[in-house]
Amino acid sequence: MTALDDYRRLEALGLWRERAEDQRREVVVALGEATLVMSSPAGEPLGHWSLPAIERRNPGKTPALYAPADDSEEELEIADLEMVRAIERIRTAIAKSRPRPGRVRLLFAVGFVAAAGALGVFWLPDALTRQTVSLLPEAKRIEIGEQLLGQMTRIAGRPCGGPGGRTALLRLSTRTFGPENPPQLVIIPATIPATISLPGNVVAASAALAEDFETPEVLAGYLLAEAVRRDTQDPVEVFLSEAGLGVTFRLLTTGEVAEEAIHAHAARLLSRDVTMVADTDLLERFGAAQISSQPYAFARDVSGESVLGLIEADPMRGLSGPTVLQDADWVRLQEICAD
Structure with missing residues (x-):
């Protein structure tokens, strides 16, 4: 995920709550490996969210409001524009990385049909599984x-x-x-x-x-x-x-x-x-x-x-x-x- 590589050490302050009735508390927000990590100012871990699953609740508005999922009570408010841009860039990159039907489908289909014909059905299932696992993006x-x-x-x-x-x-x-x-x-x-x-x-x-x-x-x-x-x-x-x-x-x-x-x-x-x-x-x-x-x-x-x-x-x-x-x-x- 090259978009993440550009921001791997980026940190910012935010306001986080675990439940709707909780009072917001100041946290340090950092971009982790495929996660957004929230910690107390003293470094105590408080939460981590999957980057591909993060939802923005107020697109185009500031400060930005994020949640780990549509139905989650957790909420994170970020005013730091650099961190917001980083999160939005990563979310966009993840969306673009999702495989789409069309040309890719045709290329893989032709390739694996040819492989099946050449090597036989006994070889194909395991090899196809290994190939798919190796190519699957983290998102x-x-x-x-x-x-x-x-x-x-x-x-x-x-x-x-x-x-x-x-x-x-x-x-x-x-x-x-x-x-x-x-x-x-x-x-x-x-x-x-x-x-x-x-x-x-x-x-x-x-x-x-x-x-x-x-x-x-x-x-x-x-x-x-x-x-x-x-x-x-x-x-x-x-x-x-x-x-x-x-499948x-x-x-x-x-x-x-x-x-x-x-x-x-x-x-x-x-x-x-x-x-x-x-x-x-x-x-x-x-x-x-x-x-x-x-x-x-x-x-x-x-x-x-x-x-x-x-x-x-x-x-x-x-x-x-x-x-x-x-x-x-x-x-x-x-x-x-x-x-």
Whole structure:
């Protein structure tokens, strides 16, 4: 995204509120990797929005008013003209980058029909999927992730958003994964697999991981395990592999995905079992995050028998790392679905 490269270090002051009834507060606004990041003047993270999803509520007027989505109560007011121009340029670039039918469709269709004839139908599905995944713009990944989350919402209920909950999720994500492009976390109220990775750097987690445990290290551990799974297989590749050749070809040539394919994959994600990851890979993640692996291990098996490797090789054994989450934020997460 070349438009973003020009403004990567740009910061400005703004006025932000998380809910409609909240008082606006001054924040530092910065352009991140595919996100707009809001922090307190002291550097405490407060929120991050997906750039492709941002909506302007008062086009052509100043100060500019932005929201992370059409139906969101969150709102950000920016008076700094350079930042407003940067955001508008990026939004325009994202809109132009969305694939359109026409010449591109014809070129890709001719190319892949020829390839299919030359190499045969047994080679084509996997190769076409890999090619589509490699060519897919980040904006389209984010769009597919948002569509999947929307379908998951229809099936399992809206993501929880209790007072201060989303801010607490951002702090947990930043603490667990670091400040450079941490995943956006959402909490789903229904009974779902522990964690689900979506395209566009989004991770959905079951509310039970906050409600049923006393410390945030358990939720952080499940998030780290999901990161290992996400590194193993791209969520877009999982979607296309299961959706089939027709969906993949249509996405590559037109940039569109049928709603039926999105709904079917969302249903699969909500009903499948979570696969376990190798202890060595997971322990490396715990070590990098400076988080003890023992709370996560005992959450999986209270006896400790099946998770002995995670207990005995805890990278933080005898050490004290930074606090995973302050008590007040953890309470907010435990109550995020209470409203």
